[in-house]
Amino acid sequence: MKEVNRFPAPAGELGWFLTANNRHHVFAKPEEIENDYDYVIVGAGFAGIMAASKLAENKPGASIAVFDAVQVGMGDSGRNAGFMIDVPHVTVGDPKVDADHHKWRLRLNKVVIDRMRAIKQANDLQVDWDETGKYLGAREKKCFPALDNLARFLEGIGSPSTLLDRGQSAAALGTDYYLKTLFTPGTILINPAEVVRGIATTLPANVRIYERTAVIEVKEGSSPSVRLANGRTVRAKKIILTVSAFVNHFGIKESGRLFGINSFGALTRELTTQELEQFRGVAPWGCTAAHPAGSTVRFTSTRRIFIRNGFTFSTHQCTSPQRVHYARKQLRKAFEARFPRLAHVNFEYVHGGMIPLTRNTQSLFGSVGQNVFAGTVGDGLGITRSSMLGLYLADLVCGVDSGELRYLQKTNKPSWCPPEPFLTTGATAKLMYEEMTAGEEI
Numbered sequence: 001m002k003e004v005n006r007f008p009a010p011a012g013e014l015g016w017f018l019t020a021n022n023r024h025h026v027f028a029k030p031e032e033i034e035n036d037y038d039y040v041i042v043g044a045g046f047a048g049i050m051a052a053s054k055l056a057e058n059k060p061g062a063s064i065a066v067f068d069a070v071q072v073g074m075g076d077s078g079r080n081a082g083f084m085i086d087v088p089h090v091t092v093g094d095p096k097v098d099a100d101h102h103k104w105r106l107r108l109n110k111v112v113i114d115r116m117r118a119i120k121q122a123n124d125l126q127v128d129w130d131e132t133g134k135y136l137g138a139r140e141k142k143c144f145p146a147l148d149n150l151a152r153f154l155e156g157i158g159s160p161s162t163l164l165d166r167g168q169s170a171a172a173l174g175t176d177y178y179l180k181t182l183f184t185p186g187t188i189l190i191n192p193a194e195v196v197r198g199i200a201t202t203l204p205a206n207v208r209i210y211e212r213t214a215v216i217e218v219k220e221g222s223s224p225s226v227r228l229a230n231g232r233t234v235r236a237k238k239i240i241l242t243v244s245a246f247v248n249h250f251g252i253k254e255s256g257r258l259f260g261i262n263s264f265g266a267l268t269r270e271l272t273t274q275e276l277e278q279f280r281g282v283a284p285w286g287c288t289a290a291h292p293a294g295s296t297v298r299f300t301s302t303r304r305i306f307i308r309n310g311f312t313f314s315t316h317q318c319t320s321p322q323r324v325h326y327a328r329k330q331l332r333k334a335f336e337a338r339f340p341r342l343a344h345v346n347f348e349y350v351h352g353g354m355i356p357l358t359r360n361t362q363s364l365f366g367s368v369g370q371n372v373f374a375g376t377v378g379d380g381l382g383i384t385r386s387s388m389l390g391l392y393l394a395d396l397v398c399g400v401d402s403g404e405l406r407y408l409q410k411t412n413k414p415s416w417c418p419p420e421p422f423l424t425t426g427a428t429a430k431l432m433y434e435e436m437t438a439g440e441e442i
């Protein structure tokens with residue numbers, strides 16, 4: 001494996017993290033880092049934290065260290081739109097992913113959601129967590145078939161959904177922007193930074209989390225090790241890499257099959273009681289777009305509006321401040337189009353992040369070297385699916401067999417990607433085309 005030369009860094013102002021009630025929680029101190037652990041996990045997003053949680057359950061006596069280059073909740077797990085989605089995303093992806101696969105994915109998503117809910121309840125975690133489902137919204141008539149097809153598909157796999165017309169959607173959302181929506185009840189809306197950090201605070205004492213501790217090299221072998229940016233070398237019996245698309249920089253065989261797309265999010269200031277008038281009787285909600293390049297919108301339980309849109313290809317898995325700056329204009333336009341009466345309300349936070357993807361939506365999952373394992377999600381359902389990869393990587397390294405694990409091992413094979421510069425050129429052209437054809441869905 002090779003030395004890492006690209007590291008995650010905050011991009012813009014990370015609103016979810018900065019408003020998280022547990023942002024000041026102190027995890028383990030760097031001077032407490034030991035030379036040897038049973039297990040080392042690199043990356044403390046949802047994948048890494050859920051891997052740690054399951055490892056600690058499988059091996060209560062084991063020593064487990066988790067290293068992350070940034071603070072827990074500052075990575076992409078804390079920069080997303082906070083949709084913990086249960087239902088398959090059939091509007092995107094490989095047509096070869098058929099109904100049987102989607103049933104599996106639905107089942108696995110539910111395993112994860114149930115586990116997170118159980119952790120939250122057992123520890124009485126006070127985190128922003130709304131079990132209100134989600135809407136898939138269409139403004140453009142050309143996008144109606146996407147809603148109808150998904151409704152039919154969900155019916156086929158026994159998953160409930162309801163189609164709403166413009167009036168019904170307006171009553172539910174407090175904006176009449178959407179001409180048609182599809183409601184599905186199983187999604188949970190969260191402050192993702194608060195939830196991933198919250199779950200991290202519940203891990204038992206044999207799990208030590210070291211924030212702001214970048215790993216610059218992983219060495220496979222009978223006694224694998226990680227080299228930290230602070231010069232220390234830490235050995236483990238087994239190493240799990242849950243670093244999202246940054247896995248490309250660790251020099252594993254599958255490097256290059258994962259890529260990242262930058263997207264951007266904005267969180268308004270808290271709305272005043274007067275501004276909340278237009279939401280009288282409206283519960284917190286979240287709406288994703290029927291068009292792949294459309295805007296995601298939330299009315300949060302913390303009285304803010306969240307907007308996500310914009311796609312740029314992330315050649316090196318980094319999000320520059322310039323890109324965050326350019327994203328503001330489009331975020332603002334989407335906000336004002338949906339909430340013209342709130343046009344005076346400022347964005348308090350605007351940030352950028354990366355959505356890890358593969359060409360066939362399959363994740364990277366499994367062994368990537370002697371005693372080294374990795375998991376990176378390959379589609380947009382990153383919270384549930386990365387958490388799922390973490391859970392089952394923990395089972396894989398501990399030899400805990402299940403049908404779910406075997407399914408993940410059998411199916412998660414990311415497809416080949418063209419090399420650079422063709423990848424960036426082709427992907428950029430595709431993203432530009434998607435944005436140009438999205439019309440008022442943005």
Ligand SMILES: Cc1cc2nc3c(=O)[nH]c(=O)nc-3n(C[C@H](O)[C@H](O)[C@H](O)COP(=O)(O)OP(=O)(O)OC[C@H]3O[C@@H](n4cnc5c(N)ncnc54)[C@H](O)[C@@H]3O)c2cc1C
Binds near residue numbers: 069074
């Ligand atoms: C704007 C936006 C909106 C999104 N909306 C949604 C949504 O609503 N729902 C959804 O399901 N998904 C969404 N996603 C995708 C989702 O955020 C990701 O798929 C998910 O966070 C992946 O989780 P992970 O744990 O695999 O990776 P990450 O959360 O990226 O965690 C990987 C961790 O590895 C660390 N790391 C990397 N390299 C190193 C190193 N060398 N040393 C130490 N640590 C390292 C990083 O700091 C990071 O914390 C969105 C993404 C973006 C950007």
